[in-house]
Amino acid sequence: MQDTVQVGRDAREDLVVELTSSSGSTTEIQLHSTVATFFGARIQQVVRQTLEQLGLEGVQVVVRDQGALDWVIQARVEAAAHLLRPQQTAQRAVLPPMLEGADRPVARDRMRRSRLYLPGDQPDLMINAALFEPDAVILDLEDAVAPPQKFAARYLVRNALRAVDFGPAERMVRINQLPRGLADLPDLVSQPLHTILLPKAERGGDVAAVAQRIRELVTNSPREIFIMPILESALGIENALAIASAEPEVVALAFGAEDFTRDIGAVRTDEGRESFVARSRLVLAARAAGVQPIDTVYSDVGNEAGLLAATREAIALGFDGKGCIHPRQIRTIHQAFRPSERDVAYALKVQRAMAQAEVRGDGVIAIGSKMIDPPVVARAQRVLKLAEFYHMDLSPEVGR
């Protein structure tokens, strides 16, 4: 057992909590805060209540705060308490009130064009994420969090799921690589969470282990937690179909280019020839298993034209989405997925031809003298669904 533990970050909208065991039974709080004038009493109260609910007394607390919200303070204090007295506090948790609507379900085949990565130890980025309207947010416990911060990040992510307004975005958490990732699950699965991202998935068994663990932990909830394995190694790609079809909870397969290129001994390039085959195989496996193929992130944040081109290329390969590491990438990705006016006009023509075929009752769909095959009809329907999503003009004149 340590005598002193420290948790948190010296950063805006965050805080550092230092807990020290003392001999007495009283709790002493020393508070330094940039917002002490406004929230000094409130911060004291939140720290004290959190420690009380965890059953901790006889500690000295030093707080250095830079405007952290209540749920952040609670998460930092709780993480510090678990580190200081693991046995004593193991069975206890201090959960912030759950925001209304946070536990609203999402459909398994929903739009996943954009998913915004949010480092699991940076509350300031979480608070504003919904403003940029991503299809999904990913609270990241894996690569975005340095190893010494990982333990505390789990509590921050748990509290964020309850207290932060992510709007209509799908709420995803990227857990750590297995086996460590299994230990992330107990604190998360009872929270308003839609999807677990499993990094470096290499075998169907990896997915099964996560699905199995979730089922053990969640015994009485009707809500399903989806799984999105990330393939970022040669072995993962070789086993793509087995991974995609391992469990019914899998809704998508994502590609991770950075680790993949390193794994095969290549260098990542703008053209991406080194990962072309792998990405195509991922698309094939995902489609074969009936789940969504999702492409890797585009890492040159300042290059909007490059992102647009890369997203269009991903769409051309058959991907349904792309990762974002910066909020300003979201709009560009959504723009790339928007069907062209020409595609929409053609889709409307196909739809009209279908309607005419139905009226005639002969089942032969044709535009002029050209016969339309069923896959073209299916594609037209996909385009129209997407166009509707983008509020595009679908009035009959458009197709004429």
Next chain:
Amino acid sequence: MSAKLVNNAVGRPVPVEVNGREQHPFAGVGQFRPTGHKAGPPIPTNADHSNDKRVAGGLKQALIQCGVRDGMTLGIHHHFRNGDLLVLPLFDTLAEMEIKDLVFAPSALFPCHEPLIRHLESGVIHHIEGSMNGPIGRFCSQGRMKGTGILRSHGGRFQAIQDGELHIDIGIIPAPCADPTGNANGVQGPSACGPLGFGLADSLYADHVILVTDHVVPFPCIPWEIQGQNVDHVVEVERVGDPDKIVSGTTQVTRSPTRLLIAEYVAQFIEEAGYLGAPFQAGAGGIALAFIQFLAARMRARGVKAPFARGGSTEHLVRMLDEGLIGAILDGQSFDLAGVASLRDNPRHVATSPLTSYNYHSKGNFASQVGVAVVGATEVDLQFRANVVTHSDGLLLHGIGGWQNTLFADCSILAFPLFRSRIPIVVKEVMTVCAPSEMIDVVVTERGIAINPRREDLLDRVKGSSLPIVTIEELYHRARRICGEPEAPVRQMDRPVAVIKWVDSTVIDTVFQVGD
């Protein structure tokens, strides 16, 4: 200091006397009627002045020749911003000369001026009339300044000097380029900093004028924004200022995605409210600078041009001028070196005096010919009154700058994040009223845009827009839901430490001592 206070037209208690001088309480926009005649400097004669005004003994000798003594008022401009190299040696010299109780009236102060505190503590400086920010603002807010501070806008400083309310005994004008007679400009020489407009009033109205330069050229120094006929002494120094430090935190375009989103909302609002192609003004501050690039993209897409833009000039404004998106830059100060170069080289980029751009006691100024002005604020309240000088903890944090003056644009937009590190910006009642309700038209935040109900025309124009238009009350509640309810800071309401002037010399609010 206990003072007699009266309630003014915005319901704020203001002292009737400040530093021994009678004050007019704010009476409403356009309600105060000035009387009398403008002030003027003493009449000089050529008999006393040679064509070579260089002083051998440096600044100290020049001060002695000006007859510097206790209680005098010294003025200086702030065009070097955080790269000023003159103010600290000036007061070190005055301290060494054992001069005390001076009134210091700079057009603005910056973080580099923090060491002035020792001269405030020792009594060399009695009080500051200008801007007080950072540690100096804290010093004043804690009631440690001998006299009462007076904060004025850029236009208000000119009005006060011209009206004789702020009499400058010695005006000190740092200039990047000058001739021995005292003609000077800010665009040539190794320390070129842009316009010198904020020093014009000092040159015209001070009893004594000392021009300080590090680059003397033979007569005539052209262009001559400052004219030798107004100058008593020319002092040569090794370096007059560091132009690389003109660019400060408030003059850099933001990279924060949230602030960029706000800037995009501002540009979209300008277009949808019908102001695309109208003259516009950008203030300092990340968002106010960032909206320019989004505005430029919209103007380009629609093929629209604006007749002029009002600087603070930056590389972004200069690019719009070069591209033909704006017809001219009417510049008050340069915020970066691209602005300095453009002012020197482009005849459509013009230095303006705050006398023509901002002075409210004049026969019109061009601030009211601007279509849309985008500025920041530290707080705005449910009545659309805004604060730019104190934080909500009561500490003086910023000067007013041109902020009050720019609000005379047809559409004034305040743009800021709804909260900063847990502190809500939309509040029930601002700590310090720097502008009354009728001066603020729109508040743009990342979580919604509120339009002053007085501007029904604007509300109509953006009806049906995709912009997140909400009420100011809704913004207030959104901030509260995230941040919680802040406690009210403690202020000593019988101890004024500074007053805020409206553009017409009246006192719009008081800054009180903070703490117990």
